[in-house]
Amino acid sequence: MWLITLADLALLLVGFFVLLQANQTLSPHELARGIAEGFGVEPAPAAMPVASHGIAGFAPGSAALPQPTAMLVGWARGELRDPRVRLTVTGATDGSAQDVDPATRSATMLAADRARAVAAALTAGGIPDNRLILSTTPAHGPRSVVVTLAFAGETQGTRP
Known part of the structure; x- marks a missing residue:
């Protein structure tokens, strides 16, 4: 046996x-x-991007907001009337040697700092922080932050 x-x-x-x-x-x-x-587990559907707004023109190596955010906050308030949507705040760098975080020399950290600066402006404008998702992008494009509105799906108790 x-x-x-x-x-x-x-x-x-x-x-x-x-x-x-x-x-x-x-x-x-x-x-x-x-x-x-x-095991028969279905993956959760990804949030479907619907609309976007952004801020461009950051100085190289800086996360200071280059322009007022009142228009962005107004857009976000209007779009977040629907409880089924979320905002993704994505920071980006241009990929140059000058566009990095001064303390860590990291482009990813600078992109995250830019996203946090825009998210802070949104929350100061009355946007609830539980409706925001922060991210960074590895793509090298303009020095910007893009705020994307996405349908996140039904959650319990959110039927209009």
Whole structure:
């Protein structure tokens, strides 16, 4: 009887090593998606972008707002009347050596600081912070922050 148990354990060990070997060619995202599909879990739908507004013209290496945000706050207030939407605040840098955070020399940190500055202006204008999502973009484009309105789906108690 113990031999059958030992054979089962050895088979599980071999299966584990096969899984490790197969995992070397898969990205972690693909592996997680495959496991979720195997268990019948449906992925959550991504928020669908609907509209956007932004602020451009940041000075290189600076997260100081280059212009007043009253128009952006007004736009956000109007769009957030629907409780099913969220705002994603995405900071970006231009990819140059000058457009980095002065303390850390990191472009990602500067992009995050720009997104936080715009998010702070939005919350100061009356936008609830639980309706904001902060992100950065690896793309090298203009020195800007884009605020994207996205349909986040129905949540309990939000039917209009």
